[in-house]
Amino acid sequence: MAHVACSPLRKQLILGNKSYADVTHDVADLLDQKPSALWYVGMFISVAMLALGVWATTYQLMTGIGTWGLNNTVGWAFDITNFVFWIGIGHAGTLISAILFLFKQKWRTSVNRSAEAMTIFAVICAGLFPIIHMGRPWLAFWVIPYPNLRGPLWVNFRSPLVWDMFAISTYFIISLTFWYVGLIPDLATLRDRTTSKIKKAFYSFFSLGWNGSNRTWSRYETVYMLLAGLATPLVVSVHTIVSWDFATSVIPGWHTTIFPPYFVAGAVFSGFAMVLTLMLIARKVMKLEEYITLHHIESMCKIIIATAGMVGLAYITEFFVALYSGNEFERFTFINRALGPYAWAYWTMVTCNLVVPQFFWSKKIRQNLTAVFVLVALINVGMWFERFVIIVTSLSRDYLPSSWAHYSPTCIEVATLIGSFGLFFTLFLLFVRYLPVISIGEVKGVLKYGRVATSPTETIHTPVRKEVAV
């Protein structure tokens, strides 16, 4: 029963005693107003970063990937690090939209729309790197098993790289579908509200004639539940398959069975750090303090503590197993990570991913937004270095000392990474400008959660009042 939600023991999810119309008004008005000066500043910086990335990508495509710092020994470095980093970022969005939905965590409603958008943009950024890495991206379609005139020559379905292509494409399509299905009722709300002709035509087209019928809502809820049920194993499979890109090879430091759970936990960990970064910016720039409350931020900080614990356990386990295994190469690789030429990267990773999240145990720090912003930025740095450490240290010194080599990135690679951040933030800023950042329909559903009726005119039914009515 919905009445149970009106308990004084529960914390209110949405502050400010809003009515249903207030919610529509608050979210829809953001799209009608001129954006704030902060938005323009953000957009300017993002587009500048994106332009740098476009320049770097064009240059390396025209010249060849010899413009990177790769050598015969280290064939994967910056690009694959970026790829794994971005895919991991995306996973928090699916966790919020699907897994928290299945666990009936009602606080997700304020953040799920933007978190799902983040997933889609992160997957776009991730997908670019393997395509750029191909060197001849116009032949990228060769990874698709289509009937061709070369035999037909099929792809090798036993290769984790092919699995990866299927996993990432499916993940992108399902995330986009999930996001769009969630948007339909809100687009209908905007359609019925806007006075602009162009906007009305746009919203009418994409809201598919939604009229709020409960027969449709009933099916919609079923579909939403099914999609959440499908997206949950999907998100686990995606990062599992990404980790298999490494784990199925025979490179020391990669060839471990711990990789799938370790990667999935790390993905959620880094993803939540990025969700928090975006939410802190969005609630400030778009003035959404009553929707994205301290309670939301605290909840996400707690998830970060939990996943940091899992990641930490994985770091310690893989180090212990390497030392205990009796395998000379495995042992060397791990000692080399901690004490070798990339020790600075390893200790950056350990500090940012194991030490920094421990600050979130303190309620004071969780409620200090500046502190949270700085700490999650450090976690983002740490998780990027985790992938760098795994990929580069293992490759640069594996079996034969004669083939050891050092890798350092060129400015082209750094510019491409900056460009991917530019793309990500440009897309996100466009999203907050043109689509409802808060799921209007879902927030209305939890609007009265935890709210106690204070005056007789309040329309909330407390159990006492219900008895009178009966």
Added chain:
Amino acid sequence: MSARYLIGVFGDEHDLLEATREARGQGYKIVDAYTPFAVHGLDEAMGLRPSKLPWVCFGLGLAGAVAKLWYQIWTSATSWPVNVGGKPLSSVPAFVPVTFEIMVLFAGVGTVLAFFIVSRLRPRKKKPDVLYEGVTNDRFVLVLEETDAAFDVERVRAMFQQHHLIHLEERVDSIPRSLDEEVQR
């Protein structure tokens, strides 16, 4: 023959829920309810049967998985068998990940398309007629069908008013005729 409908407008999800329960309890024929968000418990109150879409999802997922597994075996072992690292040509365990992905893809996208078809959702050029202004904002509408001559509008009004009725109107097919105005006249 034209059907007559009675449309009750409420301002709160609980009012709509209670009114729906009572109307159904008294044997009125509920055509549909229109709400700005999914009101939990309304399906039971209206007596809607659970959707069959989970079966569509299951069927499509199964079809996708079977088709993709067959496709992988056919391409790897029949169409052009290539010996990769001495592994068996039909190495089913290695085909599991892609089979799983395609299962999820078919089930997910297929279910959404099936939902669009059964709910008649398709891109529109123009804004469709919404039953009542505000139904996508903060109004909750219950539609009853006036099944016979014995249908007493005033009794229904009295029943709805207990649940904080905001507005009541009668429509023949879909032509609105405000009862409140009539009463004033």
